[in-house]
Amino acid sequence: MGALKVGELGEFLREQRRSAQLSLRQLADAAGVSNPYLSQIERGLRKPSAEILQQLAKALRISAETLYVQAGMLDARERQELEVPAAILMDPSISERQKQVLIQIYESFRKENAAAADPAPTGGPRNGPGGPDDPKAPDGPDDAAATA
Amino acid sequence: MGALKVGELGEFLREQRRSAQLSLRQLADAAGVSNPYLSQIERGLRKPSAEILQQLAKALRISAETLYVQAGMLDARERQELEVPAAILMDPSISERQKQVLIQIYESFRKENAAAADPAPTGGPRNGPGGPDDPKAPDGPDDAAATA
DNA sequence: CCACCCCGCTAACTTTTGCAAGCACCCCGC
DNA sequence: GCGGGGTGCTTGCAAAAGTTAGCGGGGTGG
Numbered sequence: 336m337g338a339l340k341v342g343e344l345g346e347f348l349r350e351q352r353r354s355a356q357l358s359l360r361q362l363a364d365a366a367g368v369s370n371p372y373l374s375q376i377e378r379g380l381r382k383p384s385a386e387i388l389q390q391l392a393k394a395l396r397i398s399a400e401t402l403y404v405q406a407g408m409l410d411a412r413e414r415q416e417l418e419v420p421a422a423i424l425m426d427p428s429i430s431e432r433q434k435q436v437l438i439q440i441y442e443s444f445r446k447e448n449a450a451a452a453d454p455a456p457t458g459g460p461r462n463g464p465g466g467p468d469d470p471k472a473p474d475g476p477d478d479a480a481a482t483a
Numbered sequence: 484m485g486a487l488k489v490g491e492l493g494e495f496l497r498e499q500r501r502s503a504q505l506s507l508r509q510l511a512d513a514a515g516v517s518n519p520y521l522s523q524i525e526r527g528l529r530k531p532s533a534e535i536l537q538q539l540a541k542a543l544r545i546s547a548e549t550l551y552v553q554a555g556m557l558d559a560r561e562r563q564e565l566e567v568p569a570a571i572l573m574d575p576s577i578s579e580r581q582k583q584v585l586i587q588i589y590e591s592f593r594k595e596n597a598a599a600a601d602p603a604p605t606g607g608p609r610n611g612p613g614g615p616d617d618p619k620a621p622d623g624p625d626d627a628a629a630t631a
Numbered sequence: 632c633c634a635c636c637c638c639g640c641t642a643a644c645t646t647t648t649g650c651a652a653g654c655a656c657c658c659c660g661c
Numbered sequence: 662g663c664g665g666g667g668t669g670c671t672t673g674c675a676a677a678a679g680t681t682a683g684c685g686g687g688g689t690g691g
Contacts, residue, residue: 385533421545422570433592444581
C-alpha cells in the first residue's frame with residue numbers, strides 16, 4: 336500500500352534543504368518539527384504526516400504541491416482532472432441547494448451516457464434499494480435555470 | 484499545531500461519500516481503511532495521514548488536491564481558479580452539448596445570486612474558510628497571477 | 632588542552648494513528 | 662416471535678508518528 340515513496344521524498348527534501356543552505360536543525364526549527372525527526376524523514380525511515388509535509392513545504396518556500404507530487408501523492412496529470420462534483424461543492428459563489436441541482440444534472444448526464452454506451456451492464460453495481468434517481472428533470476432548477 | 488481543519492475535512496468527506504451513494508463501510512473498504520476509523524475521520528476526531536487521505540481521494544474518485552484544499556493544506560485561492568466551468572470542460576464523461584448546458588445553468592445561478600446579494604459589484608474576493616494561520620509570516624511574494 | 636558551538640544521528644519516551652471486535656439500532660424475510 | 666444483514670458508533674490495543682535527552686565528531690579561539 337505504500338503509495339508514498341518515502342525514500343524519494345526524503346532525498347528530495349534533503350536536496351532542497353541543502354540547496355537552501357539550511358542545516359537540519361535550522362529547517363526543523365523553521366518548520367516546527369524536531370531535528371531528529373526531520374533527519375529520519377530525510378533518510379526515509381519515517382513517513383511524515385500531511386501536516387508535517389505542509390510545514391516543511393512552507394519552511395522551504397516550495398509549493399506544497401511540489402512536495403506532494405514528489406511524495407507520489409499527487410499525480411502530476413491528476414491536477415487537470417478536478418472532478419466536477421468536487422469543484423461544484425467547493426464553489427462558494429452558489430448556494431448549497433444550487434450545488435445539489437447542478438450535481439444532480441451532472442450525474443444524470445453521466446448515467447444517460449453510460450446507458451447509451453452500455454445497454455447491458457450485467458450485475459449492476461447499483462446498490463440503491465430505493466428508486467432510480469431522477470434521471471432527467473432533476474427537480475426544480477426552474478427558479479434559476481428558467482431565468483437564463 | 485492544527486494547520487489541518489479536521490472538522491471541515493470530515494464534513495466534506497461525508498458529503499462526498501453520501502453524494503457518491505456509498506455507505507461508510509463501502510467507502511472504507513474501497514479505500515482500504517477500517518470502518519470505524521473512517522467514521523472518526525468524518526466526525527473530525529482524527530487527523531488522517533497523508534496516505535489515508537490519498538486512498539480516500541482515490542476511492543471517492545476526487546482529486547487528492549481537492550481534499551488537501553478542503554483540509555486547509557493547500558491554499559484554495561492559489562488554485563481555485565480552476566473553477567467549475569473549467570472542471571466541466573475538462574470532463575471526458577459528458578458530451579460537449581451537455582457541458583454547455585451545465586455551464587449555462589451554473590452561470591445563471593451565479594448571475595442570480597449576484598443580482599440578489601450585491602447589486603453593486605465591488606469585487607468579492609472569496610475567502611470564506613480561509614484561516615488566519617501563518618503565525619510568523621515568513622512572507623512569500625505570492626505572485627498568484629490569476630489566470631482567470 | 633579545553634571550553635564552546637555547531638553538525639547529524641541514536642535512544643528512550645509520549646502521543647496519536649489506525650485497526651479488530653463488539654455494541655445498539657433499524658429493516659426485511661421466515 | 663427469531664435470524665440475518667444493513668447502517669453508524671464506542672471500546673481497548675498494536676503500531677506507528679513525533680517528542681526530548683544525550684551521543685560522537687568537527688571546527689575555532691582562549
